[in-house]
Amino acid sequence: MQMLLALILFFSGSAAIAQSKTLIVMKAGKAAPGLAKSWKKLAEGKYHFDLDPKAEVAKGKVVTPLHVKASLESSLGTVLSVKVTPQGATAVEVSYSGEEEKFLKRLAKTKITGQDGVKIALGSGVSDGGIRAKVAARGPAADEVKAKYIKAEGAAGNHMVLVVEKGAAVADDVKGGQTLKVHAADAVSLQKGQVFFFKPAAAPVDGIWSISAISDK
16 A cells, blocks of 8 residues: 555656646755756856756647746746746756745746747736736836837738837837837737837847847836
8 A cells, every 4th residue: 555655656746747837846845857857057147958858838839948938037037137048949048146046946936838928918907927918107127128019010920019218228229219120929919009018139130129028027
C-alpha cells in the first residue's frame, strides 16, 4: 500500500511538472523544470533558459521565446525590471533586478500564456494578462510610446497607430503626432481610437516598428 501511494505521488508530481504553465516550478524550495527544461546563471541578475520543445502553453501550442517574453515582461517588468531576450527558437535570456530568491519564486508563479503579446479585452477594464485597458490617463515610461490605434494594415499583425507621446529613451525617429506602422502579435486586439502603450524595438525593420509589450504601470 505504501509503495502504491509512493508511486501515485511520484507520477502526480511528474505530471504537474509536465503540465506546468510556468517556466520553472518550486519543489521543496528548489527550482525544477517547467516549460524550461534547463537553465544556467550567466551573471548576477541574468539567467539563460532552454525551453522544452515539447512543452505546450495551450492545447496544440508549443511554448516559444515570444510567449515567455510577453508574459514575463508584462507581469514582472515593473516589479523586478525583467527583460527577456529570445535566443533562437527555443531559448531565452532573462535579466532582472533585485534578490535572486525573490526572482525565482516570482518566476515559478508567473504563468506563461499562449499569447505573443498582451491581449486587451475589449469591453472590459482588464485584459487576459491582468492589464487594464483604460490606461490613457498616465504618460509613457522612458522606454514606452503612448499611441492611439488607427487600423489594421497589410499583413497579419501589422497596424497603423498615431503617436500621442513618447518616453525619453525612445528613438528620436519616433515623434509625437507621427503615424507609425507597427507589428504586433495577432493576440493584440484594439479598437479604433483606443489609447494604449507599447515598447518599440530599437529601430524599425523595413519601415515597421516591432511592439514588445503593452503595460499600464
